[in-house]
Amino acid sequence: MRQAWRSRRWPGGQRGGGLARVLAAGLAAASLALLVAVPAQGSAATPAGGLAMPGQHGSGQHGLHQDGRAQAPRTVVSLTFDDGDADQMAAARVLRHYRLPATFYIITGAVGTPGYVTRSDLRELAADGNEIGGHTVSHLRLTALTTAEARRQVCGSRSILARWGYQATSFAYPGGADSPRTEAIVRGCGYTSARGVVGLRAPGCPGCALTESIPPGHPLVLRTAGEVDSSWTLRDLERTVTAAERQGGWLPLVFHHVCGGSHCGGLAVRATMLDAFARWLVQRERHGTAVRTMGEVIGGQRAARPAPRVAPAVPHGIVNPSLESAAVSGAVSASLETTSASPANTPRCWMEAGYGANTAQWQRTRDSHSGHWAERLTITSYHSGDAKLLPQFDLGECSLPVQPGRSYTLGSWYQSTARTQYSVYYRTSTGRWVYWTSSPYLPASPGWAQARWATPPVPAGASGLSFGLSLFSTGSLTTDSYSFAVIPPDATRRMVDWILVAIAAAAGLIVAARAVRRRWRPANPVPAEGKRVSSSSSSR
């Protein structure tokens, strides 16, 4: 625990040295029992005196100082940022200015995609002393997933972060959705803490508890003072902290987008307000309040074991191919981190996708090709982009496991007032989904028409596929009865065999032709040769 607290500015951020980890492990047991005083490291963000673990109930912990000179921070504030939105780099600049550390919970599959941080941003965050935490691979509500997929999401995120050099031990539930089952999964993957999005006193929850205790009673269900969004004022932030100071303990705060100028979404805070809050927060040191990352507060458990290897999804066909069952989607809206925000009437395992400037509306319809339901997409105004129904971007519960080099047949039935085409996406080894290719155009069809298309061989490195018929104009497109099948390897192999035979035959002919030419030269002294060539020639 001591080492973890000290390490808040170690070079490389998450990359605690082997010595640090050994020390942390060695000290963990003792410090858990003693809650010892820990010297601050003299940054501007921390008081010059020593620090002790603050207690939930102030006086109950004061007697635990190792020596008399240490002044304990009674209150610890953790600034946490969810999703790894690209605009959070503005928050990072504010934090760097005030030398405050924060925890950034990263969706690994989003890193490097438009609107999210890049690998280079992550290095910058870590170098500043911030903590890199996990927020799953695909940002799906864990409680809506099978246990196998939830493990792939949680363990996978930790493994990918480790591959990038970050030994993540702090986790945040997408949409704050957790259950005893997901807590067990998070623990099994080696995370030592997990944070929700509600539970402590905030403008939205006046009756909630003021703080978490340190150490927390339930480190895998850490509460927060709601989510700081555009409705919060600087005064709200300050009041939340001063209320926590009355009791002492741990106050994790959750931020999402950081905005400047006039364009501020609902789940955003202004960079100027964050700056004012940071300036104010630094001065709260006088009142025994310190700012620490989540991992620093959890402390000695940092020396967590690596995430266990989780088997990839086994190949399967389309899940819910006739769109018969609807469910609350596992997707967590990236702009509104709540469990109630996503559509409740989306076909299970499918997502309503699209990009660009257009107005897409979705409707389950009885006008089906098979079963009782189909899905109708209507675009009422169109400027750019497209919209389509796709198997959920995940690690294989809904999306389609594939093998590089194999080709697949995509199928579905459709009715459309406009032309359409298949749009195909694949998943990389870090869980990132990228556009791959599109089929030729398919014509508008007033009645049900079948759309079948064989993909090119899947690119190297791809492990999953998702596809759908897209609408890229105003109009209406109804789809149903999806299918997906690997093109039999036998057929592929037979094709390869024929190609090899053809190449061998061509090579043989060339060799033979050269031999003939050589032996037919006039300078050839052997008279008998002419006969052989002649016979060879006549045999053709």
Ligand SMILES: [Zn+2]
């Ligand atoms: Zn999130």
